[in-house]
Amino acid sequence: MSIHDQMFAGFLEKRNTDCMLKQINKLLMDNFALAMLTFFIFFLSFFVNAQTRSYSQLGNEFQIVRAINDKLAAEVYFGGTFSNTPSDKNVLSTNIQRYISGWMHYYYSPRWKFSSSLAYYYNKDVPDIGQYFSPEWRLSLQGTYYLNKTGFSLLTRMRGEFRLMMNEDGVYEDKYRYRQMLKYMKPVNGKVLRKGVVYFVTSEELMFKPSAKTTGVPFFDRNRFEIGGGYLVTDNIQFELTYINEFVPRDNGNELYNIIAITATFNNPLSNLKNRISSLSLNAREED
Numbered sequence: 001m002s003i004h005d006q007m008f009a010g011f012l013e014k015r016n017t018d019c020m021l022k023q024i025n026k027l028l029m030d031n032f033a034l035a036m037l038t039f040f041i042f043f044l045s046f047f048v049n050a051q052t053r054s055y056s057q058l059g060n061e062f063q064i065v066r067a068i069n070d071k072l073a074a075e076v077y078f079g080g081t082f083s084n085t086p087s088d089k090n091v092l093s094t095n096i097q098r099y100i101s102g103w104m105h106y107y108y109s110p111r112w113k114f115s116s117s118l119a120y121y122y123n124k125d126v127p128d129i130g131q132y133f134s135p136e137w138r139l140s141l142q143g144t145y146y147l148n149k150t151g152f153s154l155l156t157r158m159r160g161e162f163r164l165m166m167n168e169d170g171v172y173e174d175k176y177r178y179r180q181m182l183k184y185m186k187p188v189n190g191k192v193l194r195k196g197v198v199y200f201v202t203s204e205e206l207m208f209k210p211s212a213k214t215t216g217v218p219f220f221d222r223n224r225f226e227i228g229g230g231y232l233v234t235d236n237i238q239f240e241l242t243y244i245n246e247f248v249p250r251d252n253g254n255e256l257y258n259i260i261a262i263t264a265t266f267n268n269p270l271s272n273l274k275n276r277i278s279s280l281s282l283n284a285r286e287e288d
Helices: 003-045 269-287
Strands: 053-067 072-083 094-107 112-123 136-149 152-166 172-187 198-208 220-232 237-248 255-267
Touching (some): 220 255
Parallel strands (some): 053 255
Antiparallel strands (some): 053 072, 072 094, 112 136, 136 152, 152 172, 172 198, 198 220, 220 237, 237 255
């Protein structure tokens, strides 16, 4: 083989290697989120035992989003949760939680978003809190890192919470919690989220707090796994239906929550309504 043939063969071998590495990298990125979620599920499944108490719940949430400028956005969440209780097996019999939360978001860069919120929770007969009235004020600080690729979106969210909760004696106590989430979203019938697109979503979240003492897992509070999908009715209105499995390990018996969650999101509803009314008025004048 001549030196030119050797050089050409080496070039082909390098090109084939580069193509193979690119294919491997694409395969890993496309399945990274699902692999991580599978790992967490198998890891946490070791803590489930026969003494686990199971609850069925129905949650609903409305989200109103308002863009302030290119860097800032505001959100308001309000919703509630229905659950069965040890004394009543009917899921819709007890409204255990109602809440309202205000968020401010700062988009530092295409990959980083920083947020803070203040929320009020009306808790009553929540299984993992107790069979009593326990209102809560919650302050949250959050950072989100996005890894957006063509065809899917992957993000990791870090959240610290300061919680002021009323105990059984009617005294407010301060509690702290840290939450780490990995979330994966993929449009089904398109490449980006827009009107008419159906999407798949799944997430895995671990929560830690100093007061949560569990056997063998110091400071581990709970694991929250979510899977489901959504649909964008318009570019500004979307609905999401998910199943949530929340596992709460405790020394005196673990708890497992099976939750069906319905979420409705409205982007800039007042501005969109104003534009719609203006458009209808203009069309009416033109017809006259």
